[in-house]
Amino acid sequence: MPxxxxxxxxxxxxxxxxxxxxxxxxxxxxxxxxxxxxxxxxSIILHHLFHLPTGILMILINIPLxxxxxxxxxxxxxxxxxIAIISISIFxxxxxxIIQFPALSNNILLSTIYGGIxxxxxxxxxFKGDASAGGGTIxxxxxxxxxxxxxxxxxxxxxxxxxxxxxxxxxxxELALWSMISIFVSSKFIDLILTGRKQNKIxxxxxxxxxxxxNMISSEMGIxxxxxxxxxxxxxxxxxxxxxSISRTRIIALKNLVEEHDPNAYMIVLEATELLGSSRxx
Numbered sequence: 609m610p611x612x613x614x615x616x617x618x619x620x621x622x623x624x625x626x627x628x629x630x631x632x633x634x635x636x637x638x639x640x641x642x643x644x645x646x647x648x649x650x651s652i653i654l655h656h657l658f659h660l661p662t663g664i665l666m667i668l669i670n671i672p673l674x675x676x677x678x679x680x681x682x683x684x685x686x687x688x689x690x691i692a693i694i695s696i697s698i699f700x701x702x703x704x705x706i707i708q709f710p711a712l713s714n715n716i717l718l719s720t721i722y723g724g725i726x727x728x729x730x731x732x733x734x735f736k737g738d739a740s741a742g743g744g745t746i747x748x749x750x751x752x753x754x755x756x757x758x759x760x761x762x763x764x765x766x767x768x769x770x771x772x773x774x775x776x777x778x779x780x781x782e783l784a785l786w787s788m789i790s791i792f793v794s795s796k797f798i799d800l801i802l803t804g805r806k807q808n809k810i811x812x813x814x815x816x817x818x819x820x821x822x823n824m825i826s827s828e829m830g831i832x833x834x835x836x837x838x839x840x841x842x843x844x845x846x847x848x849x850x851x852x853s854i855s856r857t858r859i860i861a862l863k864n865l866v867e868e869h870d871p872n873a874y875m876i877v878l879e880a881t882e883l884l885g886s887s888r889x890x
Contacts, residue, residue, distance in 0.1 A: 618737040622692045625733030629741070630663075630699035631709075632726020636719040638662060638704065639711035643774035643787045644727050644794060645767035647743030648696075653770070653777050663701035667693065670742040676750065688739035689746070696730075696741060716786055724790040728797025735802060767791055808880040809859055813850040813866060815873040822850055824869055829862065853880055 633648060641656060643649035651665040670693050678686040703709035713719045734741055748762040771791070775784030815821045818835065825831050833852030854862060859877060866873050 618688060618739070619691065621733045621737030622688060622739050623695055625730045625737065626692055626695035627699050627730070628726055628733065629696050629730025630703055632723045632730060633662065633700055634703040634709050635712035636723030636726065637790065640714065640716055640719040640723075640786075641774075641778050641780075641783055642716070642720055642723055642790055643770055643783075644723070645744065645763070645770055645791045646741065648727070648741070649767070649770040649774065649787065649791075650743075653774055657777060661701045661705050663697035663699070663704070666697045666700065666742075670746075673742060673746040685738060685740070688737065689742060692734050692737075692739045693742045720786045720790045721793055724793025725797055727790070728794035729801060731794065732798040732801025735798065808853050809856050810878040810880045811850075811852050811854055811859075811862065812876040812878075813852075813873060814848075814875075815850075815866070815870045817870060818848050818850060821866065821869050821873070824865060825850070825852070825862070828865060829858065831858075831862075 629648070633644075633652070636642070637644060638652055638655065641652075643652045647666055647669045650669060651662050654660065654665050654669075655662045674686070674690055674693070711719075713722065731741055740746060744763040744766040747766065751762055771784050771787045774787050775781050778784075813821065822833075822835060825833070831852055831854060833850050836849045836851050838848060863875065866875055
């Protein structure tokens with residue numbers, strides 16, 4: 609795909625993701641004092657403290673981070689991140705301050721879940737557009753380039769700080785607990801957008817008669833795979849393994865076939881979090 613077309617799609621993802629994120633913030637989280645992670649959560653807390661527009665607060669918090677982000681994130685990624693942050697801020701204040709978008713729910717449970725879903729889908733699309741929503745991601749990348757600290761640990765620490773701060777500011781430990789649920793829901797939907805629904809499983813099979821089992825799987829189920837050749841830990845016996853990817857709906861059929869062929873076979877089933885290339889079973 610031409611670079612210009614790729615960049616066009618990146619910005620489409622960023623704009624749509626920014627709007628959905630704003631809906632999650634304005635429609636569910638802000639009215640119910642539920643903080644999400646990162647700068648968005650911190651902006652929600654400051655909004656209730658100082659009664660300033662949430663979108664403007666997002667920009668103010670991210671300005672010092674953006675000023676040093678170009679060096680560590682690369683120019684194109686930094687530019688897209690700037691567009692994402694500005695877009696989210698504009699959409700949030702447009703909905704909250706100008707349109708006066710109403711709260712979509714005053715139920716704390718529904719607002720936590722659907723606010724988290726909105727944030728997760730929105731940020732997932734922004735990440736899919738090869739950008740960031742600022743905040744923790746920028747700090748994590750900067751620290752990663754300077755230290756051995758893992759980015760995930762940095763983001764987790766920042767989110768934890770925001771949740772604790774929400775509990776202190778709102779003087780309600782339950783709101784902090786609701787915020788944790790919202791962050792958890794967001795993370796799951798970010799993964800869903802980036803990797804898709806986990807439809808496939810990765811299967812490892814070890815058997816005394818691997819050649820016959822391999823032929824049965826291929827002929828009776830129409831599945832192809834790979835035979836990984838190796839030895840046991842004592843280097844005394846061959847310990848070859850069949851490696852394949854299969855739809856979760858066919859796991860039981862495969863399990864029954866393996867047990868029928870060799871009741872002593874060893875079979876391990878893992879999640880395939882992301883599949884690239886052909887979608888057929890391999």
